Amino acid sequence: xxxxxxxxxxxxxxxxxxxxxxxxxxxxxxxxxxxxxxxxxxxxxxxxxxxxxxxxxxxxxxxxxxxxxxxxxxxxxxxxxxxxxxxxxxxxxxxxxxxxxxxxxxxxxxxxxxxxxxxxxxxxxxxxxxxxxxxxxxxxxxxxxxxxxxxxxxxxxxxxxxxxxxxxxxxxxxxxxxxxxxxxxxxxxxxxxxxxxxxxxxxxxxxxxxxxxxxxxxxxxxxxxxxxxxxxxxxxxxxxxxxxxxxxxxxxxxxxxxxxxxxxxxxxxxxxxxxxxxxxxxxxxxxxxxxxxxxxxxxxxxxxxxxxxxxxxxxxxxxxxxxxxxxxxxxxxxxxxxxxxxxxxxxxxxxxxxxxxxxxxxxxxxxxxxxxxxxxxxxxxxxxxxxxxxxxxxxxxxx
Numbered sequence: 001x002x003x004x005x006x007x008x009x010x011x012x013x014x015x016x017x018x019x020x021x022x023x024x025x026x027x028x029x030x031x032x033x034x035x036x037x038x039x040x041x042x043x044x045x046x047x048x049x050x051x052x053x054x055x056x057x058x059x060x061x062x063x064x065x066x067x068x069x070x071x072x073x074x075x076x077x078x079x080x081x082x083x084x085x086x087x088x089x090x091x092x093x094x095x096x097x098x099x100x101x102x103x104x105x106x107x108x109x110x111x112x113x114x115x116x117x118x119x120x121x122x123x124x125x126x127x128x129x130x131x132x133x134x135x136x137x138x139x140x141x142x143x144x145x146x147x148x149x150x151x152x153x154x155x156x157x158x159x160x161x162x163x164x165x166x167x168x169x170x171x172x173x174x175x176x177x178x179x180x181x182x183x184x185x186x187x188x189x190x191x192x193x194x195x196x197x198x199x200x201x202x203x204x205x206x207x208x209x210x211x212x213x214x215x216x217x218x219x220x221x222x223x224x225x226x227x228x229x230x231x232x233x234x235x236x237x238x239x240x241x242x243x244x245x246x247x248x249x250x251x252x253x254x255x256x257x258x259x260x261x262x263x264x265x266x267x268x269x270x271x272x273x274x275x276x277x278x279x280x281x282x283x284x285x286x287x288x289x290x291x292x293x294x295x296x297x298x299x300x301x302x303x304x305x306x307x308x309x310x311x312x313x314x315x316x317x318x319x320x321x322x323x324x325x326x327x328x329x330x331x332x333x334x335x336x337x338x339x340x341x342x343x344x345x346x347x348x349x350x351x352x353x354x355x356x357x358x359x360x361x362x363x364x365x366x367x368x369x370x371x372x373x374x375x376x377x378x379x380x381x382x383x384x385x386x387x388x389x390x391x392x393x394x395x396x397x398x399x
Contacts, residue, residue: 009215013202013394016184016217020200020395023188033163033195038225041124041165044383045072050123050162052109052130052155054080056087056352056362058344059127059170060095062372066380073380079120081105081112086354087362094350109154114161123162125379128155129170129367152187159194165226166379167196169219170367188219188398196221198398199230205371206312207235211248212343213312214368217394218375222382229399231390233378246309246329249339258348260337262356264325273304274332280308283323294323307335313343318364325360337363345370 049063063075077095080103082088088106093099103120105112130151152169159167169191191198198221205214220230254261266274269292277286282305283294294303303323307313309330316326325334326343335343337352337359345368352359381388 016200016202017395019182019185019188020198020398022185023192023198024396024398026189026192033223033225037163041223041226042228042383044124044165045070045074047075047124047165047380047383048078048121049075049125049127050078050117050158050164051080051091052126052128052158053151054082054087054091054104054127055129055366056090057095057350058346058366058369059129059168059372060091061346061350062367062369062374063125063127063376064095065369065373066376068377068380068384068386070384070386073384075125075376075380077103078123079103079105079117081107081109081117083108084358084362086352086358089353090351090362093353099353109151112154114158117158118161124165126155126158126162126164126167127170128158128167130155153190156187156190156194159191159196159221163195163223165223165383166230167191167219167221168372168375168379169221170216184217191219191221192398195224197224197229199232199393200395200398201232202394203371203375204235205368206243207238208233208371208374209238209241209243210345210368210370211243211245211312212314212316212368214315214371216367220375220379224399228382228385230379230382231388232393233374234389234391236389243312244310245307245313245343248313248342249335254338254342255348258338259351260341260356260359263336264334264356266333270304271332274306274327277304277306277327279306279329280311281306316340316343316364318361340364344368 051060054060060077060080064077066075080091082091085106088104089099092101092104096103105116155169188198188200198219200217200219202215202217206212222228222230273283273288273292276288276292277283282301283303284301302314304327305314306327307329313326317324326340327334337356340363341350344363344366352362378388
């Protein structure tokens with residue numbers, strides 16, 4: 001079997017394993033952290049969180065909801081940054097409690113003065129779900145010397161500047177296929193070089209009670225001077241969870257008062273096409289008459305794809321092309337943004353700011369709230385010394 005015949009996810013996992021193995025073989029960093037800071041962080045119970053590339057608040061709400069047996073341990077939000085104004089207002093309103101919060105900075109991170117973040121206060125944890133499409137030249141850290149470099153470097157810069165006790169980096173799955181895995185390899189090396197023990201893992205969120213097949217490589221880092229070791233939380237507790245899309249969207253019903261329930265106007269042609277597409281089928285797998293078929297060179301499996309009511313949803317995205325908005329299993333329509341948010345496990349009282357199209361993008365780029373909460377709870381348990389069921393990481397631990 002050639003490399004091109006291998007399942008894309010299997011190939012991605014293999015490349016990520018190779019990248020992690022290389023990073024693990026590099027010389028370990030020496031964290032230049034005062035002994036007093038180490039002692040303080042080992043005793044810390046309240047962790048102040050900063051976020052870069054914050055998105056609308058999937059990570060933020062997940063962090064706020066994180067709770068363990070010892071109630072003293074919790075995460076509080078210090079500051080956040082995103083380049084999109086609607087996203088910032090959504091985050092500020094729902095996570096900070098004020099849509100105009102000055103602790104949420106609307107700015108392009110490539111031009112952001114980190115002094116503004118520092119003036120908002122120090123942090124003990126950092127989360128960043130950096131985009132991967134700007135990683136261009138492996139081995140060059142343009143982000144530090146130039147204006148427009150690979151965006152991950154701005155997260156690494158924050159690690160070096162603020163030296164938080166832990167970090168969580170998300171949305172790096174696409175990097176496994178960038179430059180044959182060397183992009184991820186470089187990122188892991190630089191995160192390691194910033195002074196952190198790394199636990200990269202491929203999280204399949206439907207195994208953690210999320211009603212959506214969303215797979216992401218997430219890296220959790222613990223500062224190397226701290227004598228605690230993070231372990232990947234086990235999904236065993238969620239084995240019996242009903243993660244079907246029908247249950248997620250109907251039990252309980254979405255309340256009338258919930259916002260963001262505007263429906264997409266479907267053309268008569270789209271309605272006719274959807275009526276002929278069965279549950280779990282798409283425009284390319286259904287038996288459609290020629291006039292309703294999609295004529296494209298590339299067959300995309302999720303075009304006009306209906307949900308399977310008995311299975312988790314397929315991945316919610318923020319893309320705006322025709323036929324990509326996720327479709328109800330029986331009704332001939334796209335899901336509303338509120339329904340999409342349910343599949344991302346946002347609470348019904350979470351209010352997204354902006355137009356319907358802006359909200360659709362925000363929902364699609366978010367981290368599932370429940371998935372983020374589970375990981376943050378494992379981080380808190382790590383620092384509290386609480387035992388929790390864990391599994392081996394998908395990739396070599398870098399310590």
